[in-house]
Structure formats: structure tokens, C-alpha cells
Amino acid sequence: MIKKLLSKEKGYAQVSVNKKFNTKNVDEKFWIKCESCNSNIFIKEVEENMSLCPKCNHHFKLSARKRVNLLIDEKTFEELDKDLVSMNILKFPEYEEKLERYTGKSKEKEAVITGTGKLNGIDVILCVMNSEFMMGSMGYIVGEKTTRAIENGIENKLPVIIVCASGGARMQEGIISLMQMAKTSQALNKLSENGLPYISILTDPTTGGITASFAMLGDIIMAEPNALIGFAGPRVIKQTIKQDLPEGFQKSEFLLEHGFLDLIVSRKNMKNKIHQILKMHGY
Known part of the structure; x- marks a missing residue:
């Protein structure tokens, strides 16, 4: 029974990973990358902080x-x-x-x-x-x-x-x-x-x-x-x-x-x- 479940012929759900996703490519709807300290930060957190990086005080536009x-x-x-x-x-x-x-x-x-x-x-x-x-x-x-x-x-x-x-x-x-x-x-x-x-x-x-x-x-x-x-x-x-x-x-x-x-x-x-x-x- 276990062998049948693990059989290569069995179809399983495929999970695709975006190969372009890395530390320099985050979801722009929610995250922003600080060009000074290279941290990925929630956009909302930046907006609530006068558009300053909460980690290094970098001034965004x-x-x-x-x-x-x-x-x-x-x-x-x-x-x-x-x-x-x-x-x-x-x-x-x-x-x-x-x-x-x-x-x-x-x-x-x-x-x-x-x-x-x-x-x-x-x-x-x-x-x-x-x-x-x-x-x-x-x-x-x-x-x-x-x-x-x-x-x-x-x-x-x-x-x-x-x-x-x-x-x-x-x-x-x-x-x-x-x-x-x-x-x-x-x-x-x-x-x-x-x-x-x-x-x-x-x-x-x-x-x-x-x-x-x-x-x-x-x-x-x-x-x-x-x-x-x-x-x-x-x-x-x-x-x-x-x-x-x-x-x-x-x-x-x-x-x-x-x-x-x-x-x-x-x-x-x-x-x-x-x-x-x-x-x-x-x-």
C-alpha cells in the first residue's frame, strides 16, 4: 500500500516556485527594499514612520x-x-x-x-x-x-x-x-x-x-x-x-x-x- 502511494506514477499537486524571487525581488505591494541597509521592510511600516527606514533611518522619497x-x-x-x-x-x-x-x-x-x-x-x-x-x-x-x-x-x-x-x-x-x-x-x-x-x-x-x-x-x-x-x-x-x-x-x-x-x-x-x-x- 505504501509503495503504491509513493509510486512515481501517482500524480501529486505541483508547487511552482518563482525563480526570480529573492532578497532583491519582493512583493512591491507589501514590501520595500531599503537601498541603504538592504533590509526588506513592510511598506506600511515605512509610511507610518515619515517614509524613513525604521532600521537605518534612510530617507525614502x-x-x-x-x-x-x-x-x-x-x-x-x-x-x-x-x-x-x-x-x-x-x-x-x-x-x-x-x-x-x-x-x-x-x-x-x-x-x-x-x-x-x-x-x-x-x-x-x-x-x-x-x-x-x-x-x-x-x-x-x-x-x-x-x-x-x-x-x-x-x-x-x-x-x-x-x-x-x-x-x-x-x-x-x-x-x-x-x-x-x-x-x-x-x-x-x-x-x-x-x-x-x-x-x-x-x-x-x-x-x-x-x-x-x-x-x-x-x-x-x-x-x-x-x-x-x-x-x-x-x-x-x-x-x-x-x-x-x-x-x-x-x-x-x-x-x-x-x-x-x-x-x-x-x-x-x-x-x-x-x-x-x-x-x-x-x-
């Missing part, structure tokens, strides 16, 4: 809306210019389709959210760039919304906070995109002339024309740990100068060591650190 909620007191944020949207002014091929696709994907109309709100009771202007919308690239609407927000700060004598996250200028808008670098910088110069503080927060990544304009113009320049910050990417720089780059080149810690940043602050402490700085300035 955070959506613009969550960033607003992180910094601004509950139910105090009033969005500015939320209906401004980009148009294909240069008739760039397939630009309209790309804008529509990213609007659907990110649930946002542009690559920056601007508004007023209270940060631990202090009235502020907040601009948060949205890396989920065309890599946070700066087109003329991003430049216009940011400039209007800064001008609102001047008019109402409010400090300005900009959270940067961008791949640079938007190529589909050509020179018009590059003009936003000068426009936003000029607005910040007026803010400074009026004696109002500007705090720039650099997150991963902050690159291109954003770095070459308002990102690096803060009275206080802060960054999250291990954020990529620079103008051109490390590969382009290496190919240009034909030299090996220092370890950690263009990361927050390297820039702090070489005097390009004032502070590196964990996401958990960001709101309280900004509040402390504003209080030092009399707010």
Missing part, C-alpha cells in the same frame, strides 16, 4: 502633499495658484500627452505646490516641489507659482520656505524654462531687501537649474541626509574632467563638509528645527 502635512500645522494650509497649469507654448512634440499622463499619475497639476500656513503657530509661505511630476522639472508655471509665493511673502511680511526636489529645468520649454531661474532669483533678492528670511531645504534629488538658482540662495540652507545635490550628474562630470570623483561626491554630507550647506536635518526633526530658526529671527 516623500510626496509633495505629505511634505506639506509634515511641515504645516493641521488645517492651516491655504494653497495658492492651484489652478495654474502648463501649456505647450513651444509646440514641443507629445508635451501635452506627457503633462496629462503625469497629472493622472501624481494627482497634481504641476511640479510645485505653494501656499500659506502655520508652522508651530508661525505664519509662513511654503513651496514644495513635486518630484513625481516630470521629475520636479521647472517650467514656466513652476517658476511663476514660486515667484508669486515669494511676492506674497514680501507683501505680507512672511518668511519663505522652499522644499527643493528636482531634476532641473524642463527641456520641453527651452529658454522659457531657463528664464525662471533668473525670475525666482530676482524675487528672492527682493525678499532679502525687505529683511525677510528664506529657508531652503534640499531633498533627494536637487539638481540642474534648481540648484543653480533658488535652491542655493537660502539664508539658511538645510538638507536631508544622503540627498543628491548638484548641477550636472556625477557621470557627466567624470566624463568631462576625466577624473575619479571623491567618494560620496554631491551627497549632503560631502557638501556640508565643504561649506555648501548650513545643516543636515533628519525629516523627523525638520519642522522643529525650522521653528527654532524662525524664533531666533524674532517670529
